[in-house]
Amino acid sequence: MTQETARQTLQRVFGFDDFRGGQGAVIERVIGGRSTAAIFATGAGKSLCYQLPALHLPHLTLVVSPLLALMQDQLGFLQRHGVAAASIDSTQDRDTVREIMERARRNELKILMVSVERLKNERFRHFLRQIAISLLVVDEAHCISEWGHNFRPDYLKLPDYQREFDIPQALLLTATATPAVIDDMRDKFAIAAEDVITTGFHRPNLELLVEPVPAAERLEALAAWLAPQQQPGAAAPTIVYVTLQHSAEQVARDLSARGIAARAYHAGLDSETRDAIQQGFMHGELACIVATIAFGMGIDKGDIRNVVHYDLPKSIENYSQEIGRAGRDGKPSRCLTLAGRDGLRVLENFVYGDTPERAGIRHVLDEIATAGARPERQWPVLLNTLSRDSNVRLLPLKTLLVRLEMHGVIAPRYAYLAEYRLRYVEPAETLVARFEGERADFVQLIVDNVPMARTWGTVDFERLYQAGAAAGLDASRGRVITALEYFQEKGWVVLEAKRMTDVYEVLTPEFGIDGLSDTLLAEYQAREASEIARLHAMLDLFESTTCLTWRLAAYFGEAPPSGSSGCGHCSVCHGRIASLPPAPPLPEPDVQTLQQALAPFIARHRDTLGEAPGPQRMAHFLCGLAMPLFTPLKARQLPGFARFEAYPYGEIRDRCQALLAAGETPN
Known part of the structure; x- marks a missing residue:
């Protein structure tokens, strides 16, 4: 099929005159039967790269997406253009799901969207084996790579699913892939180098500004910057990103008190409230959203004029995604970072919170060894139960199971x-x-x-x-x-x-539990160090002495135009090189304060589990980081929980270790 035929479909079905960027090249390859990767900047039209080919492929196009919001946004677009598409998600009742499956069996659907977790469902997998599928689409495909941000262990199984369901080709879509991540994606899906289409990350209409402000002055600075743009009847659509849910609530309240109408949006709100806020923003009834990263995925609003980072983003990749929501209509838009280093401790603590205890890793290995001693060598796993019993959080536990597969200890057989x-x-x-x-x-x-x-x-x-x-x-x-x-x-x-x-299946029934426990813990600690380095790379970007726009593009492998000294419209090109203000000094945590905060937790831990907690567990408690066993212990209700959440996790862990070594923990 020629690009001209595809262009006719583009005009007739979707109402667009011509392809943008690399769309035509991707679509031609997909319709031609080649597995392809599309690395497009946020807002550059990745979705069309599967939506149009689906109309020309003989069978179903199966789309795997990490978020319900992404699916719903794309589904709404397809239905408005008369494309037979549906999604299956956890909000639907069984009759709805059954009807969608029947439509697929009757070849009445061209596109079906699901989450990656749906592919673990035995009944759904049985259904997929009964139908013909032309194309597997992996949205947010960087999630497959351990070298990228937002790594999702379940994504690693997608190449196996492609083979299991006899799907002849795959299309990978992402906006945030470094060269190392692209190589990883290509390797896992056997994509030729010439079938990776990259449009570049430079968005000439985005003005990148870094104007860091000390934490105590940040709200006033934000209000002063926003006020001229938030006049009644002419308010500029704006997203303000913060790290924590309570920060979203506080900043929204404070802006509203200063005459700037704002609403908080975060995962702690009920779905009805979130939907109402999102729809109000989409329809122009609400101009300013103060949000955690729960907001934005799947938001296709072209006229967002401002994206503000009140707190530090989680990584350069997250920053790129979040600013990419501004100015999708091509008009000038501003991306302002006000944050200082005060938010760095919270982000670092999130990273440390995902590293499990060695005892938790060993618990999992003990279970595997026990299963490997049985004649059938089968190990059934209920993830929530194993998470509770091992005290390893769900995402790190899924990562642990994938790592054990990579070590050749276990292999998934069925679910x-x-x-x-x-x-x-x-x-x-x-x-x-x-x-x-x-x-x-x-x-x-x-x-x-x-x-x-x-x-x-x-x-x-x-x-x-x-x-x-x-x-x-x-x-x-x-x-x-x-x-x-x-x-x-x-x-x-x-x-x-x-x-x-x-x-x-336990492939290696006899293995050294202690040695493997140490190896796996070292791998977690290496990833921990990598994530911390990613945070500091982001700080280096914001404090760059060279053009911010081209420094950001270079991170994703894009070279600046020959002879270019800068974009001409970022804060560095304006002559303002940023120095992020340090975090406010914190009082030294003395032994007595630590003991008082720990005493109720240690007492309850002893009463319930018959032993005192170790230093890592104590530090999680004091820094307010979740652990599965904190639920049965009701640890969050104890007065010392999160008492030191503003402190570096490593420092608190070392203090707890010193208390234990000196025998100074409360009895």
């Missing part, structure tokens, strides 16, 4: 929902009467061995298997699930499933 419940829509005897012979006997076996408690019955697969063996019938788990899903499709029963269980 299943551990618990199924059913409710009869019609009498059970009517259901049995629909079948004859062996099938009728099999259905009767199900009816007889799923005891009903009032209206619902829980399926016991082992009981069914044993009853089937005694009766000479195949009542294997797979056959039972297939039958139950068929009954539901016909409307004869209502089926509910929960408690996802991942089953791994």
